[in-house]
Amino acid sequence: AQSVAQPEDQVNVAEGNPLTVKCTYSVSGNPYLFWYVQYPNRGLQFLLKYITGDNLVKGSYGFEAEFNKSQTSFHLKKPSALVSDSALYFCAVRDDTNAGKSTFGDGTTLTVKP
C-alpha cells in the first residue's frame, strides 16, 4: 500500500530565512508527487508536482521541491520565507500502477514569524 509521511507537524521559521518542509513516500510503482497548500477555510491549492524529468521542480510562489529516489523523499523548499507563506502544507503521492489513487500526508503547519 502506498503511504506518505510528513514527520513534522509544525515548522517555524523567521521571515527571510530558508524553509524546508519534509515528505517521504512509499509506492509500488513510479511515483507522481505533489505539494498542496491550504489556507484557513479554503480548499487545497496546487503548488508543484514531479512526474518525470529533472529532480528539482519549481512551482508557484517561489517554492521548489527535490525528488530523491534513493531516499524516497520529496522535500518542499523556499530560499527566503515570507509571513504570507504561513499555512498548512500537504504532500501527496500517486502510483502509476494504482489507477491514479492519491494518498495525502497529514500535513505540516508552517509558521513564518516577522
Next chain:
Amino acid sequence: EAGVAQSPRYKIIEKRQSVAFWCNPISGHATLYWYQQILGQGPKLLIQFQNNGVVDDSQLPKDRFSAERLKGVDSTLKIQPAKLEDSAVYLCASSNRVQETQYFGPGTRLLVL
C-alpha cells in the same frame, strides 16, 4: 476558467439524519474525486470517478455513503444515516486526466451533533 464549485459550504445536522453534497467540476475534466478531511488529518479519498464510472471506492463506507456522477459532469455525495464521526470537511476535486493535477473546491464543512 471557473474552478470547482461545491455546495453547501456548511451543514449542521443531527446524527441519524441524511445529508447530500453537490460538486460541479472544472469544465471538461473527466476525473472527479471526493475526499473526507477530518480535523488534523490529510484528505482521504472516498471515491474517484472517471467520466460517470467508478474507478476507486475502496475507502467509501458503503453502508451509509453513496455517490453518483450524473452524465459524467456534476456529482453528489450522500450520507444516510450520519454518525458523529462523519463530522469533517468534504472536498471535491477534478482533473483533466488521472495523471494530472487535481484542482480542489472550497469544501463542505459538516458538523454532526
